[in-house]
Amino acid sequence: MKLYSYFRSSASYRVRIALNLKGLPYEYAAVHLLRGGGEQLAPDYRRVCPDGIVPSLVDGDAVLQQSLAIIEYLEETHPNPPLLPSTPVDRAYVRAIALQIACEIHPLNNLRVLKYLKHQLSVADEAKDAWYQHWVKNGFGVLESTLAGDPRTGKFVYGDTPTMADLALVPQVFNAQRFNVDMQPYPTIQRIYDEAMRHDAFVRAAPAAQPDAE
Amino acid sequence: MKLYSYFRSSASYRVRIALNLKGLPYEYAAVHLLRGGGEQLAPDYRRVCPDGIVPSLVDGDAVLQQSLAIIEYLEETHPNPPLLPSTPVDRAYVRAIALQIACEIHPLNNLRVLKYLKHQLSVADEAKDAWYQHWVKNGFGVLESTLAGDPRTGKFVYGDTPTMADLALVPQVFNAQRFNVDMQPYPTIQRIYDEAMRHDAFVRAAPAAQPDAE
Numbered sequence: 001m002k003l004y005s006y007f008r009s010s011a012s013y014r015v016r017i018a019l020n021l022k023g024l025p026y027e028y029a030a031v032h033l034l035r036g037g038g039e040q041l042a043p044d045y046r047r048v049c050p051d052g053i054v055p056s057l058v059d060g061d062a063v064l065q066q067s068l069a070i071i072e073y074l075e076e077t078h079p080n081p082p083l084l085p086s087t088p089v090d091r092a093y094v095r096a097i098a099l100q101i102a103c104e105i106h107p108l109n110n111l112r113v114l115k116y117l118k119h120q121l122s123v124a125d126e127a128k129d130a131w132y133q134h135w136v137k138n139g140f141g142v143l144e145s146t147l148a149g150d151p152r153t154g155k156f157v158y159g160d161t162p163t164m165a166d167l168a169l170v171p172q173v174f175n176a177q178r179f180n181v182d183m184q185p186y187p188t189i190q191r192i193y194d195e196a197m198r199h200d201a202f203v204r205a206a207p208a209a210q211p212d213a214e
Numbered sequence: 215m216k217l218y219s220y221f222r223s224s225a226s227y228r229v230r231i232a233l234n235l236k237g238l239p240y241e242y243a244a245v246h247l248l249r250g251g252g253e254q255l256a257p258d259y260r261r262v263c264p265d266g267i268v269p270s271l272v273d274g275d276a277v278l279q280q281s282l283a284i285i286e287y288l289e290e291t292h293p294n295p296p297l298l299p300s301t302p303v304d305r306a307y308v309r310a311i312a313l314q315i316a317c318e319i320h321p322l323n324n325l326r327v328l329k330y331l332k333h334q335l336s337v338a339d340e341a342k343d344a345w346y347q348h349w350v351k352n353g354f355g356v357l358e359s360t361l362a363g364d365p366r367t368g369k370f371v372y373g374d375t376p377t378m379a380d381l382a383l384v385p386q387v388f389n390a391q392r393f394n395v396d397m398q399p400y401p402t403i404q405r406i407y408d409e410a411m412r413h414d415a416f417v418r419a420a421p422a423a424q425p426d427a428e
Binding site: 050051052053062064065066068069070072073076077088089091092093095096098099100102103104106107108113116117120121123127130131134142145146 | 280283286287291305307318331334348359
């Protein structure tokens, strides 16, 4: 398999963790989101991913897009260890937490949106930072109360082994720390992140460990 | 089952289509996103959904959030008719299209984001409209070329029966039309939307057909 990735991309990070947890080796193809106006928009990469976003996973003849669809694919083709619980209700719970991060927080705070705010809407840096913080705090606040109150919370979001929810959560925490979000109001989220950072699959997937890290 | 829904919410609309396609009757609980500062933020609904967003689906003791997680749950608990293809590669393709809409277009253009642009960032109506159009056009442009070029495209996104991808696409087209997006550059998307609108499950799920429609 070949993964088109950018070291700091949260969505790429999710898939890297999944590949590591499943024990699947892969070739790393770096796509630099900043260099030359964005390599993800260049014709070479557009032939792989018309949307011009990372990650893309190539598995044989198949070219797969969208991190959560890729993770579901890996779960279906390499079921062990499982990244989803066994009952439909609990699977929905784990997927909902992954989607809450992937749909309610991340899309508002990724690079192309922050660039639009700055260049098209002339939003000052301070207001842009406030925008970033607003969506993270809104999302993390809800998530913290869910995780602190739900009996299914263990060392990880669901029990004591990682699921799809942790694959979404850990990169979002990394990103929030990079933007100086105060994590003190989110002790459960922070505890899960710290737990993940003691696991080899997460450590090897971290941005700093990638070949294109700066 | 009981669905907490707002007639114009794209995410609620997706789940309504799924319930109709699966032939599942449900009680409709209206949550008005504009009335009284937003009923979705009131304590009554926050007890159902801490995130204060629609839809939520109550099935027995389970309270489910996030439209795509709810649709996966319905698919697992009521497999017929299927809303996903049978092979992992094709399932990933359908999920990726649903996620492209749910992660790359919809989150940037929903009500709470447009309100933030207007009230917190003092973005003028014209620039707010340009923002809306930018993300729809970006997403629809990529999707149109995918759908126009992929042999799997049929009457619907994948073959001749609806899948999860159509459940995401149809509400997004409805929303775009409401914001006066010119659909002329997206003939395949428009054709699929028109096809869907000839099907009872889609027609009964449309905003105008809901009890809280205005």
